[in-house]
Amino acid sequence: PIVVTHTDKNALEIVDGFHRHEIGKGSSSLKLRLKGYLPVTCLEGTRNQRIAATIRHNRARGRHQITAMSEIVRELSQLGWDDHKIGKELGMDGDEVLRLKQINGLQELFADRQFSRAWTVK
Template sequence: MKRGRDAQPLSRIEWVHRDDLHANGYNPNHVAKPELELLKVSILEDGWTQPIVARPDGEIVDGFHRWTCSGDPRLYALTDGYVPVVRLEPPATGDQMLSTIRHNRARGEHGVLPMAAIVRRLRDEEGLTVEEVMVRCGMEREEVTRLYDRGGMTERGTVGKAEFSKGWTPTR
């Protein structure tokens, strides 16, 4: 266990040219094309907010998709092809693979109802158009529409009622 701020890999972020990094041969993570495009939008709008994690020899432990996106001419131009990197020195390949899995799995997944609440807020309170939500969240129109509708579904069915109707109660 690394204790103290100075001992943390994040304290040693360096800007490395993307050509000095390379993929590992085992990453089980796959990102679909729409999400890859969303990652590009994220970096273009927010900048580089997460470093790529690599071994000293440039083999990527985590951040393969950020590295892939960095080859897009628009992202490349942001930093002249340089990407933020944190170096790890896992003692063995097995430890490196475990690190990759931990990084991938720790991100979790989005729940439908919390996403519906976010879409509803973006539209109703923040004033974004459907098109803005589509582009900036990497969603299709139908997904925005369904999430927006879902965000108000529970309130709509219970307006003026203390509880759900008997039709919602299982008899067995």
């Protein structure tokens, strides 16, 4: 099915299945067979939860781009999600979250972290 969510404007937004939707709209034989309807399931949740759901759907099919994923991890981090929550919601382990954060730059993403003082060898 096509996965959708309700928007503030009383409309539906496609979370997963955009290409199926386009094919369903454009194929007259498919329209006839499905009587003009496409199977849809509605997903509830916040924008961040919808982003996470889209990523999970794409990862399940093996379709995710590293640069796009790192941007999403950066955005979720800026919205206050910690590494554990990002990993849990996106189906990643801690190392993968860290690697994706590193792609977009360390300074901004690790600004809230406490580091130990440097030491030197005498």
